[in-house]
Amino acid sequence: MSLAGRAGRAWTREWLRCAKSIGSRGGHSSSSSSSSSSNSSFGLYSNKTRTTYNSTTTRRLPTLRHWRTYASQAKPTPAQLEARIAAIPIERYRNFCIVAHIDHGKSTLSDRLLELTGTISASDANKQILDKLDVERERGITVKAQTCTMIYNHKGADYLLHLVDTPGHVDFRAEVTRSYASCGGALLLIDASQGIQAQTVSNFHLAFAQDLALVPVINKIDMPSADIPRVLDQMETSFELDPKKAVLVSAKTGKGVAALLPAVVEGIPHPVGDERKPLKMLLVDSWYDTFKGVVLLVRLFDGTIRAGDNVVSLGTGMKYTVGQVGIQYPHATPQTVLRAGQVGYVYFNPGMKRIQDAKLGDTFTTVGNEDTVEPCPGFEEPKPMVFVAAFPTDQSDYTRLADSINQLVLNDRSVTLQKDFSEALGSGWRLGFLGSLHCSVFQDRLRQEHGRSIIITEPTVPTKIVYADETEEIVQNPALFPDASDHRIRAATLYEPYVKATITVPEEYLGRVIELCEGNRGEQKSLEFFHTDQVILVYDIPASQLVDDLFGKLKGVSKGYATLDYEDAGWRQSKLVKLQLLVNRQPVDAICRVVHATQVDRLGRQWVTKFKEHVDRQMFEVVIQAVVGNKVIARETIKPFRKDVLAKLHASDITRRRKLLEKQKEGRKRLRAVGNVVIDQSAFQSFLSK
Numbered sequence: 078m079s080l081a082g083r084a085g086r087a088w089t090r091e092w093l094r095c096a097k098s099i100g101s102r103g104g105h106s107s108s109s110s111s112s113s114s115s116n117s118s119f120g121l122y123s124n125k126t127r128t129t130y131n132s133t134t135t136r137r138l139p140t141l142r143h144w145r146t147y148a149s150q151a152k153p154t155p156a157q158l159e160a161r162i163a164a165i166p167i168e169r170y171r172n173f174c175i176v177a178h179i180d181h182g183k184s185t186l187s188d189r190l191l192e193l194t195g196t197i198s199a200s201d202a203n204k205q206i207l208d209k210l211d212v213e214r215e216r217g218i219t220v221k222a223q224t225c226t227m228i229y230n231h232k233g234a235d236y237l238l239h240l241v242d243t244p245g246h247v248d249f250r251a252e253v254t255r256s257y258a259s260c261g262g263a264l265l266l267i268d269a270s271q272g273i274q275a276q277t278v279s280n281f282h283l284a285f286a287q288d289l290a291l292v293p294v295i296n297k298i299d300m301p302s303a304d305i306p307r308v309l310d311q312m313e314t315s316f317e318l319d320p321k322k323a324v325l326v327s328a329k330t331g332k333g334v335a336a337l338l339p340a341v342v343e344g345i346p347h348p349v350g351d352e353r354k355p356l357k358m359l360l361v362d363s364w365y366d367t368f369k370g371v372v373l374l375v376r377l378f379d380g381t382i383r384a385g386d387n388v389v390s391l392g393t394g395m396k397y398t399v400g401q402v403g404i405q406y407p408h409a410t411p412q413t414v415l416r417a418g419q420v421g422y423v424y425f426n427p428g429m430k431r432i433q434d435a436k437l438g439d440t441f442t443t444v445g446n447e448d449t450v451e452p453c454p455g456f457e458e459p460k461p462m463v464f465v466a467a468f469p470t471d472q473s474d475y476t477r478l479a480d481s482i483n484q485l486v487l488n489d490r491s492v493t494l495q496k497d498f499s500e501a502l503g504s505g506w507r508l509g510f511l512g513s514l515h516c517s518v519f520q521d522r523l524r525q526e527h528g529r530s531i532i533i534t535e536p537t538v539p540t541k542i543v544y545a546d547e548t549e550e551i552v553q554n555p556a557l558f559p560d561a562s563d564h565r566i567r568a569a570t571l572y573e574p575y576v577k578a579t580i581t582v583p584e585e586y587l588g589r590v591i592e593l594c595e596g597n598r599g600e601q602k603s604l605e606f607f608h609t610d611q612v613i614l615v616y617d618i619p620a621s622q623l624v625d626d627l628f629g630k631l632k633g634v635s636k637g638y639a640t641l642d643y644e645d646a647g648w649r650q651s652k653l654v655k656l657q658l659l660v661n662r663q664p665v666d667a668i669c670r671v672v673h674a675t676q677v678d679r680l681g682r683q684w685v686t687k688f689k690e691h692v693d694r695q696m697f698e699v700v701i702q703a704v705v706g707n708k709v710i711a712r713e714t715i716k717p718f719r720k721d722v723l724a725k726l727h728a729s730d731i732t733r734r735r736k737l738l739e740k741q742k743e744g745r746k747r748l749r750a751v752g753n754v755v756i757d758q759s760a761f762q763s764f765l766s767k
């Protein structure tokens with residue numbers, strides 16, 4: 078092993094030791110169920126049920142017949158369900174999530190577990206049942222964490238399992254972090270052919286820091302390229318997870334999945350809580366329903382909740398009467414009561430009107446107990462990182478588009494929204510997203526769920542200005558960044574946001590990936606071998622480089638093998654300038670960016686060349702310039718030309734002549750003036766769509 082590898086292992090060991098010393102996380106029993114025998118904080122099995130892996134012996138996996146027997150459990154009626162749940166003590170609750178790198182099979186495995194417990198039928202054609210949004214099904218990615226309650230009979234006793242299927246992509250990390258708050262453990266899923274990837278590393282660290290029990294699961298063992306010994310070795314080297322504790326499954330065929338629920342029961346601790354105590358209920362997620370108002374997904378730490386109870390939010394002080402409580406099974410299923418340890422939904426009567434009143438991480442209790450119940454610690458608000466301006470393709474669509482955007486924002490708490498106006502594109506909005514994928518998913522949802530399309534400007538990141546008098550300003554809209562002529566900006570210090578990027582890459586592409594990171598102003602923090610041919614690289618990189626499709630470039634230089642994860646790394650002082658596009662000396666406000674001084678030449682040239690392609694000739698000369706302050710970086714000229722649409726028509730063709738004139742009139746509605754130059758809106762649209 079390389080020195081870097083040895084140092085990495087020593088670091089990991091030290092890290093693990095420190096993390097363990099943080100102590101047991103509140104809300105779950107510190108040891109697993111009584112049948113558990115070991116004292117490691119990872120997912121455990123009792124000796125009886127533990128399936129051991131040994132590279133020289135073949136494991137006996139549950140057969141498909143075995144699987145089908147389990148999967149044929151009949152779905153209980155609502156009354157049977159309620160009676161069965163009421164008979165389960167908290168010691169037999171298990172709240173767990175599935176975490177993994179993108180596409181390692183979380184949603185497919187969730188389907189299998191739902192079938193195995195009879196929550197959905199095995200023959201149900203409706204697969205990826207927890208991916209409820211159209212965009213999730215179309216793109217095959219999970220965007221929103223989804224929950225489901227299951228009942229599992231283990232050794233003759235019913236267990237109440239609460240499963241959370243989490244998103245894999247880093248943009249939706251906040252969903253994973255929030256899910257951890259309702260769970261006592263996690264299945265850490267790893268693709269048998271791909272092995273540990275960037276999001277596996279970050280999910281492991283997140284789960285471990287929260288003292289969650291981990292059950293390692295190797296998925297896709299049916300694939301011809303599966304290399305189980307390699308993945309087991311990676312798990313041991315990187316995370317010090319005992320390979321003997323890994324459960325080997327194929328979520329696709331169902332092979333091995335039957336061994337997973339005993340591992341959950343025995344390896345994940347039950348929640349701790351007392352239903353006789355006053356209600357202490359954490360708000361984990363929320364969504365808006367036109368008829369019910371805001372629906373809350375909650376985790377009960379103590380007490381019970383039922384329809385008719387009067388509750389109060391410790392965060393806002395607002396009081397509500399409970400209208401209905403229930404569980405996701407997998408769809409909303411009303412219950413008479415939710416008890417300590419359970420995760421379920423609650424809505425009020427009259428309904429909560431404003432989604433802003435449902436503060437994620439807030440604690441609710443019953444009215445009268447405000448002073449006795451200690452609020453839960455809450456969640457860190459995810460910060461938007463990428464900002465874009467959005468405009469209707471047709472301004473007459475503004476009001477309808479505003480309604481659709483507002484509705485989407487109601488159900489996606491991490492989007493920020495402000496009104497915006499552009500000379501070039503009219504009235505619109507400035508939207509903040511957690512990342513580029515989040516932004517593109519939002520556009521897809523707008524199109525799919527509301528049938529609307531929008532023009533989106535280039536994604537930008539915020540800039541921090543610290544003026545000479547030490548006052549600070551954070552500018553999200555580059556058009557509002559002070560001009561170079563402003564004397565205050567000349568004396569100010571500028572900062573740009575950085576991210577800590579974790580990249581996993583096979584050794585053979587290491588050189589090219591390092592070159593790419595350095596070319597994107599990255600600064601190497603560490604390099605560690607975690608298997609003979611796999612490397613984990615950590616770089617501090619400007620967030621602006623990340624949103625400029627760093628991920629796509631990384632895939633390009635590594636033939637798709639490199640993976641990327643990132644987290645906020647704060648502000649860094651930087652040499653930033655405002656680059657603007659001018660048309661006949663007038664700024665086009667929609668095409669403006671605050672960029673690093675080293676990028677202006679390349680970007681300026683690119684802008685003027687590309688914009689020229691989209692502007693029609695006019696009756697006079699049009700000059701397109703990219704400028705920083707008074708300095709012209711690049712320039713293109715469009716020669717004058719008169720567009721006579723009738724020129725080629727025969728004089729007698731009157732109908733055709735009229736049609737063409739009508740068409741030209743229609744076209745003028747979409748024209749926009751920048752100074753004396755008239756530009757069709759489609760020019761901006763084509764320029765902005767890469």
Ligand SMILES: Nc1nc2c(ncn2[C@@H]2O[C@H](COP(=O)(O)OP(=O)(O)OP(=O)(O)O)[C@@H](O)[C@H]2O)c(=O)[nH]1
Pocket residue numbers: 177178179180181182183184185186217218219220243244245246296297298299300326327328329330
């Ligand atoms: N061969 C094989 N393919 C699998 C298995 N499990 C999942 N897949 C496939 O892997 C792809 C990704 O599966 P998903 O379940 O959507 O993965 P995910 O982790 O939920 O994806 P994200 O939520 O986007 O991170 C799909 O094409 C699945 O059919 C498996 O055990 N074997």
